[in-house]
Amino acid sequence: DADVTQTPRNRITKTGKRIMLECSQTKGHDRMYWYRQDPGLGLRLIYYSFDVKDINKGEISDGYSVSRQAQAKFSLSLESAIPNQTALYFCATSDASGQKDNEQFFGPGTRLTVL
Amino acid sequence: QKEVEQNSGPLSVPEGAIASLNCTYSDRGSQSFFWYRQYSGKSPELIMSIYSNGDKEDGRFTAQLNKASQYVSLLIRDSQPSDSATYLCAVSGSSASKIIFGSGTRLSIRP
Numbered sequence A: 001d002a003d004v005t006q007t008p009r010n011r012i013t014k015t016g017k018r019i020m021l022e023c024s025q026t027k028g029h030d031r032m033y034w035y036r037q038d039p040g041l042g043l044r045l046i047y048y049s050f051d052v053k054d055i056n057k058g059e060i061s062d063g064y065s066v067s068r069q070a071q072a073k074f075s076l077s078l079e080s081a082i083p084n085q086t087a088l089y090f091c092a093t094s095d096a097s098g099q100k101d102n103e104q105f106f107g108p109g110t111r112l113t114v115l
Numbered sequence B: 001q002k003e004v005e006q007n008s009g010p011l012s013v014p015e016g017a018i019a020s021l022n023c024t025y026s027d028r029g030s031q032s033f034f035w036y037r038q039y040s041g042k043s044p045e046l047i048m049s050i051y052s053n054g055d056k057e058d059g060r061f062t063a064q065l066n067k068a069s070q071y072v073s074l075l076i077r078d079s080q081p082s083d084s085a086t087y088l089c090a091v092s093g094s095s096a097s098k099i100i101f102g103s104g105t106r107l108s109i110r111p
Helices: A098-102
Strands: A004-007 A010-013 A019-025 A031-038 A042-051 A054-057 A065-070 A073-078 A087-094 A110-114 B011-014 B019-025 B032-038 B045-050 B054-058 B061-066 B071-076 B085-092 B099-101 B105-110
Touching (some): A004 A087, A019 A031, A019 A110, A031 A073, A042 A073, A042 B099, A054 A065, A073 A087, B019 B085, B019 B105, B032 B061, B032 B099, B045 B054, B071 B085
Antiparallel strands (some): A004 A019, A019 A073, A031 A042, A031 A087, A042 A054, A065 A073, B019 B071, B032 B085, B085 B105
16 A cells, blocks of 8 residues: 555636545654645645644645644645646655655645636 | 746757756755656656755666755756656755746657
């Protein structure tokens, strides 16, 4: 079984709809991250969480919210989706283990299309 | 100036040759450096981490770090068609709480 899973893998929705993307991990890592990837722009950090009670904004958090329901689960919500949120979304995890705490492991991604 | 810069490519290398990928970064306090490989439509996969100046070798891959010049490179020896992918450079800044990704270099290994 995959260590980091994301659901759904693909989603098409309409402008104004609320969407939730879910991420679960069995790696036992404390840290979890949400990124979006757009062609030519690389990976951009939306939100990150270092433990269940810790939530931090990334560089592009506007229009998004997150919930860390448990150590293993980190959800990303789009309260009112808009077309420029069409992108590939990745969840990632890392272990808080000193030097290697930024070695991140990625889920398979969710391709979101907002019409 | 972008925080992490890479040439977008495509970089075309003949099979069996050495592929050389380069990355520069702007934060002099950066501590950790990573190379990820991403196949089309797939998620990034960590292939190398490097934390101190010099070279680090792992199989056909060698990462090189020069903090004084603020660059990190990845060499792939004996390039194979399966190495054709986009390679992402990532750097953790002086705050060390997150990493910044470059936009990636697309590598194509030609037979």
